[in-house]
Amino acid sequence: MSQVAHIDEALVLWLNGFVGRSALLDALMEALVSDYLVPVLSSLVLLGLWFSGSSDAERYRNQLVTLTGGIAVGFSNALVTISNLLTFRNRPFVDLDINLYFYAPTDSSFPANPASVGFAIATVVWVRHRRLGAALYVLASLWGLARVYAGVHYPTDIVGGAILGVIAASLATGLVGRLAFIPRHVFKAFRAVYIA
Amino acid sequence: MLSAFLIDYIAWVFVSALCVIQFAAARSGLWGILYARRWPRATMGVSVLVILAAILWYFTTGERNQPDTGLGLDANVQAFWFAMSGAAAVGATLAVTSLINHRWGNNHGWDCRSGDAPPSGITWLSRTTFFHAIRARVAHSRRSASTSSERVGAG
Numbered sequence A: 001m002s003q004v005a006h007i008d009e010a011l012v013l014w015l016n017g018f019v020g021r022s023a024l025l026d027a028l029m030e031a032l033v034s035d036y037l038v039p040v041l042s043s044l045v046l047l048g049l050w051f052s053g054s055s056d057a058e059r060y061r062n063q064l065v066t067l068t069g070g071i072a073v074g075f076s077n078a079l080v081t082i083s084n085l086l087t088f089r090n091r092p093f094v095d096l097d098i099n100l101y102f103y104a105p106t107d108s109s110f111p112a113n114p115a116s117v118g119f120a121i122a123t124v125v126w127v128r129h130r131r132l133g134a135a136l137y138v139l140a141s142l143w144g145l146a147r148v149y150a151g152v153h154y155p156t157d158i159v160g161g162a163i164l165g166v167i168a169a170s171l172a173t174g175l176v177g178r179l180a181f182i183p184r185h186v187f188k189a190f191r192a193v194y195i196a
Numbered sequence B: 001m002l003s004a005f006l007i008d009y010i011a012w013v014f015v016s017a018l019c020v021i022q023f024a025a026a027r028s029g030l031w032g033i034l035y036a037r038r039w040p041r042a043t044m045g046v047s048v049l050v051i052l053a054a055i056l057w058y059f060t061t062g063e064r065n066q067p068d069t070g071l072g073l074d075a076n077v078q079a080f081w082f083a084m085s086g087a088a089a090v091g092a093t094l095a096v097t098s099l100i101n102h103r104w105g106n107n108h109g110w111d112c113r114s115g116d117a118p119p120s121g122i123t124w125l126s127r128t129t130f131f132h133a134i135r136a137r138v139a140h141s142r143r144s145a146s147t148s149s150e151r152v153g154a155g
Helices: A002-016 A023-033 A037-051 A056-086 A113-128 A130-150 A155-178 A181-192 B004-028 B040-060 B075-100 B122-126 B130-154
Strands: none
Touching: A002 A130, A002 A155, A023 A037, A023 A130, A023 B040, A037 A056, A037 A113, A037 A130, A037 B004, A037 B040, A037 B075, A056 A113, A056 A155, A056 A181, A056 B122, A113 A130, A113 A155, A130 A155, B004 B040, B004 B075, B075 B130, B122 B130
């Protein structure tokens, strides 16, 4: 366990050591690390899927992905909240001597909520659209990497968050699969007014 | 009162959502909800460029990494305003493209007098506009209602 913690700290110190070395890298990380870029891009993908498809059947399946993505985000937030009630881990900038390249969050470092949300949406999309899902996995991973770079998360926080995200996506997919009659009726009403 | 930070977020999401809808509609052949129906490829290219420009604008015009205990938005507020901005973008797209494509949308091929229900779902927006589709739906509902009341009267 102490070996893992040691590797965790070493990785944070190594990645955070790049802060201030390149203005371009810092600017890129400043956008990537933010609370807005990856969630907005991922959500825009879900919005785009709502209108995508060459037939009614394909569009219906895509709209289910949009719905499932929204539910998965809710589940991932719930899982992180439950986890935060059970455990608390200090942020790297509290325990280590590093350059904090972000504001100082006060909640638990483990698990990383951004990784949880990013991986939840990526997993839901990946189930039906492999390439698009893979792109979202890359985006979610970069978000996690940027958080370690900025000194607000340990790598294991990102891994933990990603696992919770995948679990949340699986739960959401299972739920929508079991209760498929509900979206079917709701979408039928939406189809009558041409918004689905 | 909305903060300048929140207004920027809403504007960014609204513009990006408009472009995402245009991109998806152009790719899926939903001609009735395109601003430039004759140029689907150009629509897709311009949409991507505007989305990238909007990201650049958002992250270069202010300090965006703010704590949600201060100027920043917490996850719930962010989700709420994303939904509002996205819905506004959908509404704006349906309304404006209905006006732009009004004449083209008239030739949707559905005859109110036929008695058949008009097609449902946004797939029909590949042949007509949102307003024409809604009008056809309302016309059919009225016709069905008057036919059934005539039957009741006759019975």
